[in-house]
Every structure is written in C-alpha cells, then in structure tokens.
Amino acid sequence: MGDLITELPITIGFLTIESPPEFENTPKSLTIKEKRDYFSERISKIVTKNFDTSICPELRGKQKVSVQFIINEHGKVAKIKARAPHPSLEKEAERVINLLPQFTPAKQANRPTSIVYNLPIVFTVEE
Structure with missing residues (x-):
C-alpha cells in the first residue's frame, strides 16, 4: 500500500511570497517588488x-493601531x-480592513496560497 500524503494549507509572509496578492486592476507589467509596493500603497x-x-x-497625540490579517487562498x-x-x-481598524475587496490570491510554487499581512495605522489626533 502507498502512503497517503496530504498537504496542509500554510500561510506565508507577504514579503517572502513568490507572487503577492493583487488588486483586480494591478498592471501586469510590474515586477514582483513593484507588485508588492503597489499592493501596499493601495491598501x-x-x-x-x-x-x-x-x-x-x-485620545490625543500620535496613535498607533497594529493590524494583522490573512488574505486566504481564495483572495x-x-x-x-x-x-x-x-x-x-x-473595532474601527477591523471595520476598515473588512472594506477591502477580494483579491487575486498570492501564489507560491504557482499555487494559490494564504498570506499574512501586517499593517501599522498611525495617525495624530490634534490636542
């Protein structure tokens, strides 16, 4: 009898993924680094x-919210x-992240893959 091999889904970091997730209208001519930059700018x-x-x-002064989320293998x-x-x-950070559209999923070894994305939100509340 042969061995049954199953692949467990893994989540890869945004900076180490072979092909990052993309917005629907991401220019196809961009390099991988440019696609990462474009993605981060749009977010x-x-x-x-x-x-x-x-x-x-x-709250007054400089505020920071750290957000982490997954873009799954379905985008x-x-x-x-x-x-x-x-x-x-x-709650506001979660609300805003939920406004993000569905993406073309990231790829690793040419297969759709989940990625983890970290986003610092920094703003200043005037005193």
Missing part, C-alpha cells in the same frame, strides 16, 4: 480614506486582529 490609500480618527475624542480577507490603545480603535 494604505483605502485605510487612510476610510479610517475615522475622530471615534475616540479623549478573501480573514482572521483580522487589531491592537490599539482603545477598543474603539481596534
């Missing part, structure tokens, strides 16, 4: 446009985790 623009910094008026955002100095900021 940042969406977050900057939609993140409501006024939800915690009692969907999953397992969002946010850490912030206030629970309202964590």
Whole structure:
C-alpha cells in the first residue's frame, strides 16, 4: 500500500511570497517588488480614506493601531486582529480592513496560497 500524503494549507509572509496578492486592476507589467509596493500603497490609500480618527475624542497625540490579517487562498480577507490603545480603535481598524475587496490570491510554487499581512495605522489626533 502507498502512503497517503496530504498537504496542509500554510500561510506565508507577504514579503517572502513568490507572487503577492493583487488588486483586480494591478498592471501586469510590474515586477514582483513593484507588485508588492503597489499592493501596499493601495491598501494604505483605502485605510487612510476610510479610517475615522475622530471615534475616540479623549485620545490625543500620535496613535498607533497594529493590524494583522490573512488574505486566504481564495483572495478573501480573514482572521483580522487589531491592537490599539482603545477598543474603539481596534473595532474601527477591523471595520476598515473588512472594506477591502477580494483579491487575486498570492501564489507560491504557482499555487494559490494564504498570506499574512501586517499593517501599522498611525495617525495624530490634534490636542
């Protein structure tokens, strides 16, 4: 009898993946590094446009929210985790990340693969 070999799904870091996830309209002529940069810039623009910094008026000065999420092998955002100095900021970060579209999934060895993406959200609340 032969051995049954199953492959468990793995999650790879964004910077080490062979081919990063892509937005629907990512230019095909970009290099892998340019695709990573393009992806990160687009994520940042969406977050900057939609993140409501006024939800915690009692917080002042520079604030940082650390967000980690997975883009799964189907290109969907999953397992969002946010850490912030206030629970309202964590909920807002999760809300904004849920606004991201479905992506063309990342690939490793030419197969769709889940990746983990870390995003710092930094902003200043005027005093």
